[in-house]
Amino acid sequence: MKLLVKNARQVVAVCSEMQKFLKSQDIDQKFVFFENATIAIDKSGIITHIGSYQDVVSIIPEAQFEEVIDASTKCVIPGLVDGHTHAVWAGDRVHEFALKLKGASYMEIHKAGGGIGFTVDKTRDASEEDLLKLYLQRLGQMLKNGTTLVESKSGYGLDTETELKMLRVIEKAKSLQPIDISSTYCGAHSVPKGMSESDATKDVIERQIPAIVNAIKNGDVVVDSIDVFCEKGVFEAESSKQILLAGKDKGMMINFHAEELNYIGGVEMGVEIGATAISHLEEISDEGIRQMALSNAVAVILPTTAHILKLKHPPVKKMLKEGVIVALGTDFNPNAYCLSMLTVMNLACIMFRMSMEESLVAATLNAAASVGKSDMHGSIELGKWGNLVIFDAPRWEHIIYQMNASEMISHVVKKGDVVFRKFQ
Numbered sequence: 001m002k003l004l005v006k007n008a009r010q011v012v013a014v015c016s017e018m019q020k021f022l023k024s025q026d027i028d029q030k031f032v033f034f035e036n037a038t039i040a041i042d043k044s045g046i047i048t049h050i051g052s053y054q055d056v057v058s059i060i061p062e063a064q065f066e067e068v069i070d071a072s073t074k075c076v077i078p079g080l081v082d083g084h085t086h087a088v089w090a091g092d093r094v095h096e097f098a099l100k101l102k103g104a105s106y107m108e109i110h111k112a113g114g115g116i117g118f119t120v121d122k123t124r125d126a127s128e129e130d131l132l133k134l135y136l137q138r139l140g141q142m143l144k145n146g147t148t149l150v151e152s153k154s155g156y157g158l159d160t161e162t163e164l165k166m167l168r169v170i171e172k173a174k175s176l177q178p179i180d181i182s183s184t185y186c187g188a189h190s191v192p193k194g195m196s197e198s199d200a201t202k203d204v205i206e207r208q209i210p211a212i213v214n215a216i217k218n219g220d221v222v223v224d225s226i227d228v229f230c231e232k233g234v235f236e237a238e239s240s241k242q243i244l245l246a247g248k249d250k251g252m253m254i255n256f257h258a259e260e261l262n263y264i265g266g267v268e269m270g271v272e273i274g275a276t277a278i279s280h281l282e283e284i285s286d287e288g289i290r291q292m293a294l295s296n297a298v299a300v301i302l303p304t305t306a307h308i309l310k311l312k313h314p315p316v317k318k319m320l321k322e323g324v325i326v327a328l329g330t331d332f333n334p335n336a337y338c339l340s341m342l343t344v345m346n347l348a349c350i351m352f353r354m355s356m357e358e359s360l361v362a363a364t365l366n367a368a369a370s371v372g373k374s375d376m377h378g379s380i381e382l383g384k385w386g387n388l389v390i391f392d393a394p395r396w397e398h399i400i401y402q403m404n405a406s407e408m409i410s411h412v413v414k415k416g417d418v419v420f421r422k423f424q
């Protein structure tokens, strides 16, 4: 056996019936945590036992463990899942942070060629090696903050060459560090300078997607999902639909940005074409909420963006009440410089009044569902990957309540291996 986590004060399993997601209405009944519990993980990284120490060792009395962690002063939650990031880019936008503090809006900066346009220039100029170095540093920070699965987008290339460069960086990082990555192609993140929306839509569908499909066939990249910034003045709902369907046709899941700054019917369009997940949703309509609840498309909520851009808050309470599956993401990008799902859970509770249980479910099981990986990620259950965050605290809620919570983390475990250990 690989790892025994012994006598933890509390283990938040999240659920225990292999649910693929939890809606708020099910949390009271189905949210599972254990007191004074022990977890065993086998050689292949799978959780094989959860129970009292006595029960676990009586079932496997002969077992030898490569490592035993005394968790008697600690709590355990599942490895965190970050449902939305833009983490491959060069340059930063601290100068724009200053402009926003003086009152400039996201779209004013975007229309003046800054924002995504600024990052596209820097990312096109950067070498693949430099982008990889930066990406690995960022993934390292995420890991220290408890993230074991991350959704990672391209989208600062906006041309075939640079989009492929970004996707290759994501691909290379998969074998160079421990976090599992779900890769998303986002060639329609912005309309490139000098192009119209319809030129850009054509370029994505007729040039970029075929080149990416080719790279997938050659084994250069794996792409799980397709994304578009579906927004007034960027890609309107109709162009977004064409792009998303072109990706779906090539086997990609639909996972896209909608109703962030303006309502343009992106959610209704996304549900109609079978979206797996839709992000942002600050301006979602009542009908959009109803349709997301019915279709089980996952709402990926991004508190950092609403906080930094002072946006209207997405109606999270209403979504939860009406049965939408709610997930969380850092939205790490040069506009929202946050690598910590711990910060995101705290913000989600404070800004949107999510309960701590809702917030943890959204940052684990439901975020895993947003990338189609909740069969093996997002909860501590027999048969799932042994991905754990172990931290010093009297109760699990401290990981959300304390605003510097990463300092409490003593171990991050990925498939039974301790991949981050606090220097004691």
Ligand SMILES: N=CN[C@@H](CCC(=O)O)C(=O)O
Pocket (backbone or CB within 6 Å): 086, 115, 116, 119, 229, 257, 260, 305, 331, 333, 334, 335, 336
């Ligand atoms: N809104 C579109 N995309 C990103 C921002 C990207 C950027 O500003 O570089 C987001 O999710 O917040």
Ligand SMILES: [Zn+2]
Pocket (backbone or CB within 6 Å): 084, 085, 086, 257, 331
């Ligand atoms: Zn985004």
